[in-house]
Amino acid sequence: MDAPEEFCRLLSPLPLPDEMRQWDEEAERFGLSTAMLMENAGRVACDVLLRHCPDVEGAAVWLLMGSGNNGGDAACVARLLADRGARPLLFHARPPDAVSGASALHLSMARANGVRLAPLEELPVAMTACLGGMTAKERNATATAAAESGPPRIIVDGLLGTGFSGKLRPEAQAAIERVNALSRRIAGCFVLAIDIPSGLDAVSGLPSPVAGRAHATVTLAAAKPGLVLPCARPWAGALHVGDIGIPAAVRTRRPPRHYLLDGRALRGLPGPAPDAYKNSFGHVLVLGGAPGLSGAGHLAAAAALRAGAGLVSAAAPGSSLPAIKNDWPEIMTLALGDAGAVRWPASLPDPLRELLCRCTALAVGPGMGRGDDAAAFLAALLELPGRPPAVIDADALILLSRNRALLSRLTSADILTPHPGEAAALLAADTRQIQAQRPAALARLCGLSPAAVVLKGAGTLAGQSGRPVLISPYAIPALAMGGSGDVLAGCIAALLAQTGAGCRDALRVAATGVALHALAGRICARDFPLRGVRASELADALPHARATPGDPPATGGERCIPWPN
Structure with a gap:
């Protein structure tokens, strides 16, 4: 550099x-x-x-x-x-x-x-x-x-x-x-x-x-x-x-x-323009939430809204949509198959193709499932020419590890967000090895594709091939619960959607999402200092974290890096 x-x-x-x-x-x-x-x-x-x-x-x-x-x-x-x-x-x-x-x-x-x-x-x-x-x-x-x-x-x-x-x-x-x-x-x-x-x-x-x-x-x-x-x-x-x-x-x-990678990352986020309208803030499409896993799809969609996306849609097998919507009228839905469908289609139906043309970012994988139907659908999605940039999370990462040829379909505008177990699957390694050598694991993950990578966990790392490594100092036990990763995926997708077609820096977007998610976790930890935060509460804290970015400023020639509780 x-x-x-x-x-x-x-x-x-x-x-x-x-x-x-x-x-x-x-x-x-x-x-x-x-x-x-x-x-x-x-x-x-x-x-x-x-x-x-x-x-x-x-x-x-x-x-x-x-x-x-x-x-x-x-x-x-x-x-x-x-x-x-x-x-x-x-x-x-x-x-x-x-x-x-x-x-x-x-x-x-x-x-x-x-x-x-x-x-x-x-x-x-x-x-x-x-x-x-x-x-x-x-x-x-x-x-x-x-x-x-x-x-x-x-x-x-x-x-x-x-x-x-x-x-x-x-x-x-x-x-x-x-x-x-x-x-x-x-x-x-x-x-x-x-x-x-x-x-x-x-x-x-x-x-x-x-x-x-x-x-x-x-x-x-x-x-x-x-x-x-x-x-x-x-x-x-x-x-x-x-x-x-x-x-x-x-x-x-x-x-x-x-x-x-601390709160100062949020200082690069632009404020809303006075003449902005809903399309100014992008359109996120969540592809996840299979039957029995629909809560993950809902959390990703809710987080995308809380992180500022102007429009959020969710597409999934028809039987999952009521639970994904979960009485949120703001979440638009597209049924894949009829209202009772329980499987992902093997190809992309025309209504979904039309919706993909209108969206500016995807959140793929939360609650998608790992069956053959999900694998075929993911392959069809990633092979679609000109698709929107995607945040690929959760089950989609496991499916990628099983069909590694799909890694060649990723672009530098995409973002992978594995936790240590998913990173181990992608690297054919043991989770303990990932945790023992996290910087080396991040480097190997970045070498799999041009995509930016977020290696989640205490001290989250973000990187992309040939670019700096960004280290989050935060370790917030309140975030170690089911659904936290779904919220992060939706949060990053919302920021990706808001960047616009001409300004997509996947690493910057991923890093900003990591910081925003961590600061929202700090807000939640004030009410629940150790455990007990719900993922939906974490999503609700995102707007407050965005409104108060940053850590305490430098004083007297030295700066204290705050360890969050």
């Missing part, structure tokens, strides 16, 4: 570790030294710490200084805390005379400012001494310093940064486990991680095999993909993004491959 896509300009970048290194290198060529960026990092980390712990005068603060740039950031924080009257004790993983570059400069400034140093291997001795488990005669210099200052009120984790990958070395794992145990034992002890909790993988968001447990993390320049995934929340705590001065020109020249 030569520059960020227009839609991505609305979203926060999520650079991978190698991309972050490129930003740092470009910034240095721009004229910003590593020492200057390290000073900025230390200051923003200190500012975040003071927001959580405003009174640090006299407080014992333990800081872990690794051998990389994260360690230099920790040394800078130690110096700044000493300026505020705190009593920092800096545990260094590398001997001070072996530290080089910008980290050596900040370490020397910390020492000159009265910061006390101790080798990281003496952390167990310090822990024993500060907790009163060592006599004065048994103490060395580190133990004496720890005993004099008492148990730490604050721990700053600068041991390992985002460049870490693989498995922790035994000594690093032992240090992390000791700090986790110490922070649990000391009432009120606050842990701040610089850039990322040590041991947490910046790509997957998983520990390797353990990670530091922070109450807050200040990630530098931009959040990293693994940090915004819900699985990282128990380790990262409150996630803050600190601006360290990477120039906009650098970020533009080196756009990342991942972006944060």
Whole structure:
């Protein structure tokens, strides 16, 4: 990619570790030294710490200084805390005379400012001494310093940064486990991680095999993909993004491959024109809701209306239509077969062809069923020349997995919305494999066809071949219920219908629908914080979510990414 896509300009970048290194290198060529960026990092980390712990005068603060740039950031924080009257004790993983570059400069400034140093291997001795488990005669210099200052009120984790990958070395794992145990034992002890909790993988968001447990993390320049995934929340705590001065020109020249899909995605939605009428907002056709599964068809249709479609029709075997309509006069219907029909036709009847010519988007699959009749009907639909773009969901995805030749009939205007089980069927894999390697699964799904793909689940991913990956940070237990996916399919179809024939960016539409659906889920979770939301209530919340887009704005040079309850 030569520059960020227009839609991505609305979203926060999520650079991978190698991309972050490129930003740092470009910034240095721009004229910003590593020492200057390290000073900025230390200051923003200190500012975040003071927001959580405003009174640090006299407080014992333990800081872990690794051998990389994260360690230099920790040394800078130690110096700044000493300026505020705190009593920092800096545990260094590398001997001070072996530290080089910008980290050596900040370490020397910390020492000159009265910061006390101790080798990281003496952390167990310090822990024993500060907790009163060592006599004065048994103490060395580190133990004496720890005993004099008492148990730490604050721990700053600068041991390992985002460049870490693989498995922790035994000594690093032992240090992390000791700090986790110490922070649990000391009432009120606050842990701040610089850039990322040590041991947490910046790509997957998983520990390797353990990670530091922070109450807050200040990630530098931009959040990293693994940090915004819900699985990282128990380790990262409150996630803050600190601006360290990477120039906009650098970020533009080196756009990342991942972006944060939060509420700001909705800011790209246009408001209704004053002279708009129903056809201005598109016509969605729902193809689903077979006998016994008609509720799915109704939910998709209702969600399409709630998401702003001007017209919504549903076509299904005749016996299903009363339940799909479900006393919603706004949902128009077309019976496929007579009023008692229970099977999908093997070919497209003329009335359906005429309706397809009038529609601007399709929602295909919710409650369609998986029988031979549904398979034949889906094949006839996808092979129709010039058909409207389609959101393909639920049973239609399973049918695609059984007739993979149909994948060649998909276009770049279509959108696939599999949950992990449906993704496993499409990839001939196990659901556990999908969940263990979600980014890789998304890449494989995008390789099946030109269509955009939404891999649903906690931390939904959206992508399309050759384009950025968009990561939703939301994990809302209230959405984990039957019908939630049908609502999402109808929601995305409504947005797809509203884009018009000349402006169809399937990935942007899919991503906006994911964000709208998640924010509607947050609204529902206010009344039902854990469980108990009905899919119909989720659909009803869509207009309210659209009316109040976005997350809290940035303040004071840093932005907190809110973890939704």
